[in-house]
Amino acid sequence: MPDKPRGDDRMKFSDTKERHHMANNMDLSHDLAKFASNTRFEDLPPQAVDAAKKSLLDTIGVMLGASGMEPATKPLIELVSEAGGKEEASILGFGGRVPAGAAAFANGTLAHGLDYDSQTPWGAHPDSSLVPALLALAERKGGVTGQELVTAVAVGQELFIRLRCNVGWHMDWNLSGAVGVYSGVAACGALLGLSSTQIAHAMGIVSLTAGGTMEQIFGIGSNLRGLYAGFIAQSCVNAVLLAQKGMLGMENLFEGEAGIFKVYFNGEYNREKMLENLGSEYLCAGMTYKYWPAVGNAHTYIHAAIELARENPIVIEDIQTVRVYVGDFAQRMTAPLDERKKPKTMMDAKFSLPFTVALALVKGKMSIWDFSTDALEDVQVLALANKVEPVFDESFNWNLKLPDGKVELVMHDGRRIERLGSEVPGTPERPMTWEELRQKFSECAEASIHPVPFENVKRVQDLIQDIETCDDVIEVLALVR
Secondary structure (H helix, E strand, C coil): CCCCCCCCHHHHHHHHHHHHHHHCCCCHHHHHHHHHHHCCHHHCCHHHHHHHHHHHHHHHHHHHHHHHHCHHHHHHHHHHHHHCCCCCEECCCCCCEECHHHHHHHHHHHHHHCCCCCECCCCCCCHHHHHHHHHHHHHHHCCCCHHHHHHHHHHHHHHHHHHHCCECCCCCECHHHHCHHHHHHHHHHHHHCCCHHHHHHHHHHHHHHCCCECHHHHCCCCCCCCHHHHHHHHHHHHHHHHHHCCCCCCCCCCCCCCCHHHHHHCCCECHHHHHCCECCECHHHHCECCCCCCCHHHHHHHHHHHHHHHHCCCCHHHEEEEEEEECHHHHHHHCCHHHHHCCCCHHHHHCCHHHHHHHHHHHCCCCCCCCCHHHHHCHHHHHHHCCEEEEECHHHCCECECCCCEEEEEECCCCEEEEECCCCECECCECCCHHHHHHHHHHHHHHCCCCCCHHHHHHHHHHHHCHHHCCCCHHHHCCCC
16 A cells, blocks of 8 residues: 655655656656556456446445435536536436536536545545546447446546555645546546547646635535535546547646646655556555445544444433544544534534434434434434534544544443444445445435336346446446436
């Protein structure tokens, strides 16, 4: 696994960049573009193929679930549907066909709408923008095989991880948006069979849309969170189509005088680690899939709470205080504390430690059905959330790997019960199996605004699990649109 550069390593970033430019004027974008254009299905190890197929099933599932469970996605769906246009690609769940860029915009927003989408073991979300963009282009182009789609997914995931893990991130930019546009557009270019030169140009084009800060996640009161994945997906589709038509990008996108690494990441990046064993080692084989529809950093606390309730005969009313031990990132999920204890929107609820921990303790579980708008008014959940107290502990800081969380219950009779949220389901320590992923997909498909018929659900599951034999991936989408 790549190491997060920090401390003395950040000095090495600048040295790395300067040595590279003295020896070779070729920007990193050209290396990444060559990988994207040259990679073939037969180059992928079985684990990377399996991860790409799981990501396809998972992402299509959470898009369907969001169509029925997240009201915040509806304004965007209405806007895209009203605008109409050439019928190139499908809006999942809601139905209808619109231009490919618009479909990617709608489906990307759905994919991250529940915060139920996959993530890397180091956090951040490639698939919620990557998969909608690729599916929209596959429909637009037609005749895209399962092997071609799987290869493109793997390319996008691999480049996302290598960029995400080897830049100096200070919890400022939204990493999924700041690096996801480049990995996403590279994957889209691979799907369309563009040359490495065209893909490099597409990266330059899409750079004009990169951005978004962590305030959209740290702040409260908005419902913008799912929207960023839609914007990324739309930008990737538009950029790659422009490059295909001859639009030119820029030669020194990443490492130029005002390149991405200097402007976005203070010149802190590790070029060698980004390219180390690229094409022979696939870090994307470790992609993870969520058990619960909430921000990934909350999952260690959700797991700890569920296990506390399972392992101990707890009466909720007997709890005096719930302590959550938090580091730098998780602390933001408890502040401002009063607002976090009573979130006003579903997206705020999913980023609230008091609310998610209380919900897990009260329900003893958490499914797509438990995390609904009705839960925002659940008297027992809100009463327990009001008893949550954060305790800062820097040992729970997020230093690349998502940290374990700890939950401690202080009972009215003086007892104290604590649990560390280690070996969380859906992490590399306890990866989600195909059987569990199929169950998650079934629940999401049932939660869709137009529930998918049972026979179609099983057919989609079977098709995706064996998608490398599929001659046209439109066959899959025809069952769920």
